Amino acid sequence: MFGAGGGTSSYREVENADVILLWGSNAREAHPIFFHHVLKGIRNGAKLYVVDPRRTTSAQWADLWVGLDVGTDIALSNTIAREMIASGLVHREFIAKGTSGFDAYRESVEPWTLERGEKVTGVPAATIRELAHAWGNAKHGQMCWTLGITEHHNAVDNVLSLINLALLGGHVGRPDAGIQPLRGQNNVQGGGDMGAIPNKLTGFQDIEKDAAARAKFEAVYGVPIRPQYGFTLTQMFEAMEHGTMKCVWVIGENPAQSEADGQRCRKLLSGLDTLVVSDVVMTATAELADVVFPASAAWCETEGTVTSSERRVQRVRKALDAPAGARDDVAIIADLARRLGFDWGDVTPEQLWEELRTLSPMHAGMSWKRLEALGGIQWPCPDETSAGSSYLHARLWDDDPAKRGVLAPFSVLEHAGPVDEITPEYPLLLTTGRRLDSYNTGVSTRAYASPIRRDHPLYLSPEDAAALSLAEGEHVRVTSRRGSIVTEVAVDHGLRPGLAFMTLHAPDKADANVLTIDATDPKAGTAEFKASAIRVEKCSPVAAGGI
């Protein structure tokens, strides 16, 4: 945010907040230990507000659950903003000092009265008002979101709409206030920080616009770096479709099962000239590959680092010997480079790290030794006297405009509902998410014997189950505009009529991604896993057996 892709505050600061807002996040199940900090905050007197179409196990802890219709986040945000502005509950000093674009933003949200907000979002006006006033009156507001915000066709706008609210309340750049995107995987943050994104070199240095950064990397790497953005995942699939991308190397991902519109994805992967997969286990994607590199498990069979949602770089260490034949990712990559004519020698993770911190200013003070000694350091950490940064963007509050730098911009945003339309033929809206004991496509979690696993049913509201004369455990055919699957039904009292829920955890039993839509955000390339129109029909066990 504002030039650095990371949460602005720390978990521990959440314990000191007076208002905690989880928006599109079921942290109780998806980020359980983060939720421990939320619980401490609640014990310390904070009010918890949960914005989620489902009344989740997180929402059960909330002072107020705001059950909006799927995909109406921007409408809700705009309505909250208008109510805050109209009631004078905005941080005037911060808006004047640290932000830009407020006037245009104010005008853009002006039509979003409580009444209009209620109509579009399905949230009662009084509930929106209560949330707006709580957020507006918060001394230390913490806002956290996850895939409920980003797995939409307008993911970036959704995020910007939450940032708007944080700016309105002045909840950025101060201790104990902040905004945190909770990362879904143990090194999503680190992957981006390291430059494994299409437009940045390590440390968020722009690959097209920052010539000085390129020159610095070229000098160390000894190769020219093209000033050109790479493809997002979505663009890669498009290039595969057009036949311009012919060779793909997938490292530690299972797109054959994790991508929206899975049938199309598998077809494109199968049509490549060469598909190479590095993974810890034989995934469905690896089954499609021409070459598989068995990898050691990064978190327990190798040395290295990962970076958490609060920007904390921490060491992973080798506790086990990998199975025969499985090798460290670094060694696999180095070997391939050698075959391609670049001999890097036997590089160690420590050497790579020490090189990295000469290139990435925000990591410069994190020596391997300090990472060991301090048990992790939060970036930015510009030099070895720095203890790291618990929160970001304090500069926005500086009295000296020169020190404030580029101000945090408000964004004018239009509401745009889900792409997949609800029609009489597809009358229910399917959303997806995680359950406590399972993870993504289940490749890693199905190996342990969880007594609470229930990862494959289609969850319906009690009302919809009754309307369809369906009882728990009965088989149904679930059909979207992309495909059709057969699975069991379960009733979830946290769902409102019209809303259905599935996980992505058990693709071998019930592949939700046959149903999901790959309408993607034009800026981030994220797919709309959270909103697919479906139809549900009872079917006989015979039909179920013949999937």
Place this chain on the structure above:
Amino acid sequence: MSAAKMVSITVDGANVQVREGATLLDALRAHGVDTPTLCFLENLTPVNACRVCVVELQGARTLVPSCSRKAEEGMVVHTDSERVRHARKTVFELLGSSVDLSNCGPDVKRWSERYGAEPARFGPPAAPAPEGARDHAHPGHHHAPAGDVAQNVAQPVKVDNDLFVRDYSRCILCYKCVEACGEDAQNTFAIAVAGRGFDARISTEFAAPLTDSACVFCGNCIGVCPTGALVPKREFDLREAGTYDESRQTVTTTICTYCGVGCNLELHVQDNTIFKVTSPLDHDVTNGHLCIKGRFGFEFVQVREGARDSAREKSGGRKD
């Protein structure tokens, strides 16, 4: 940040300075006094259940639990007086005669010996309770024991799921598991103390199996249990088989492979196999607590077979 205000106390005749708000136990530890604790843990609220940390505080009528008593300016504390030694000895004797402390680790053994505890003086152990008997004991239905055998909490091990077992023959009722399951960490409230007096025990609602209870299998109760009453199934199986061998074990700190919170995991490994996962108590991400995936989700790295087979390049090109 301003410097913390310091408080000055006297411990066994020596002057000790601690910051304001510190407990007597903090002061004793800072001063290097080996003080026994059972129900105390850094990441939990003190519940003053076990009384082995008591010290004599000059001017106080009773012995005070050092784990929860805040240090105050001018306090005079004796940690090794006859009264303190006698109290600690009695606690270790009573626990030693009624509970199986054999998996407690070296500290409890050392303390029991130091204070001259003789658990055997209460007689040979009474026969174990049949399965479920202690789970349903009601208060008020007791006859005075004959005194020829030592009453105890021995009972069959509860194995009702594949992740962890409850061996309540080893339970000293320190309440730590209840605290970790409740307000101090997990806030799931699957367990509480049921019964009264010698019938008191840790129980799920209506003594239901864990799989029918509110339990979410985070194992945070295991992480705080001081006696081995709560252990991962893998550790239990090793001990049952007689192959549990600390000399072949390592503990390695790493980061959980699942969500992006970045929990520190301590992987306990024997013979290249993870048998237990804990988290450092002093790490400010986890405070020693984990979720079900962090504590039990490691198996996938241990069931990999044929890695060598898939290493070879597939000769037939793409499968159709």
